[in-house]
Amino acid sequence: MPLPQSALAPDTAPSPAAPALSYRRTVDRRDVHRWAVSEVFLTDYADLSADHYVAxxxxxxxxxYFGDHTGPAAHSPDSMLLLECCRQAATCVAHRGLGVSRDSAFHVTEWTLDLTDTPLPPQDTPRELTITAVVTRTQVRSARLRAAQYALELSSGGAILGRCDISARYSPAEEADVVRRFHRKSVPPLSGSLPAVPAGTPVPPALVARRDPANVALADARRVAGGVAAVVAVPSGHRTHFEHPQDHYTAMILMEAARQAALLAAGTGVRITGYHSAFARFAELDAPVRVAAVRRGPDEVAVRFRQNGTVVSEIAVGVTEAF
Structure with missing residues (x-):
């Protein structure tokens, strides 16, 4: 369901005394885990007070990619773009506000986005977004932050667009590498090893509200009892998902795959109202990630990802009929 503005918790809202923010240039691409400056959308960052920030x-x-849409999403801020802006804001806060080192491994465990139904008029200039953040430090070990929760509020031109909550864990790179190899029993491959054209039969772009076939994230889709089933399929050269080498399917990739699976299950005439996601383990690149999507009532599609028979992620996609 769309999130009414009254549902935005006032007790977590940052101080209104926010500094003037600049939209003239991007932040350092390293602070948002991007290689290409063209993929950086965050333009400024400031501390408000203890664990209160604004970006x-x-x-x-x-x-x-973010502008490649048909249907109801074509004339409103893309939910995936808003997720990416929230990811960049939380990542920048982690590095610049919380002291998480740039060589740390980040692992998102939960991620939600609830959008309001606030209409935004079309405009001729790029839309500017303000993201206010309240951070709760959930685990500190040996004076080093190991886990945190972010409550983010998104607004544009004074209109509240929604609320995003992110829970993340942080590990020193060498520690994360040892743990990862122990659980895998091998070195994880990098995304460059994926085929340029994924195996299987890709979903037609129009069925997932895309124009460009390169932005389709699912293959081998079929109708099953109660919903649809498919396999995650992303080309190795995708300029956003694999803008720099990855050793797993990222949370953003799974969110996109969930969005597309929800549209297959509910139809492209619906509008996405949010995501409620939990990530239990890494989605590895060297084994099929299977997707099942079932519509649970008029306003939600439940999407589950399995790999080698084990659930790696569950994402509830909010939908509403668009008029």
Whole structure:
């Protein structure tokens, strides 16, 4: 269901005395885990008070991935773009506000986005986004932050667009590498090892509200009792998902796959109202990630990801009929 503005918890709202933010240039790409400056949307960051922060982002007027939409999403801020702006804001806060080192491994465990139904008029200039953040430090070990929760509020031109909550864990790179190899019993491959054209039969772009076949994230889709089933399929050269080498399917990739699975289950005439996600383990690149999507009532599609028979993620996608 769309999130009413009254549902935004006032007790977690940062101080209104926010500094003026700049939209003139991007932040350091390393602070948002990007290699290409063109994929950086965060333009400024500031501390408000203890564990209260504010950030600015400029939404690109055109983008080959985030702007590639048909249907109801074509004329409103893309839910995946808002998720990416929230990811960049939380990552920047972690590095610059909380002292998490740049060589740390990040692991998102829970991620939600609840959008309001606030209409935004079209405009000729790039839309500017303000993201206010309240951080709760949930685990500190040997004076080093190991886990945190972020409550983010998104607004544009004074209109509240929604609320995003992110829970993340942080590990020193060498520790994360040892743990990862122990659980895998092998070195994880990098995304460059994936085929340029994923195996299987790709979903037609129009069925997942895309124009460009390169932005389709699912293959071998079929109708099953109560919903749809498919396999995650992302080309190795995707300029956003694999803008730099990855050793797993990221949370953003699974969110996109969940969005597309929800549209297959509910139809492209619906509008996405949010995501409630839990990530139990890494989605590895060297084994099929299977997707099952079932519509649970008029306003939700439940999406589950399995790999080798084990659940790696569950994402509830909020939907509403668009008129």
């Amino acid at each position: 600015a982002a400029q939404l690109p007027p055109a983008h080959y």
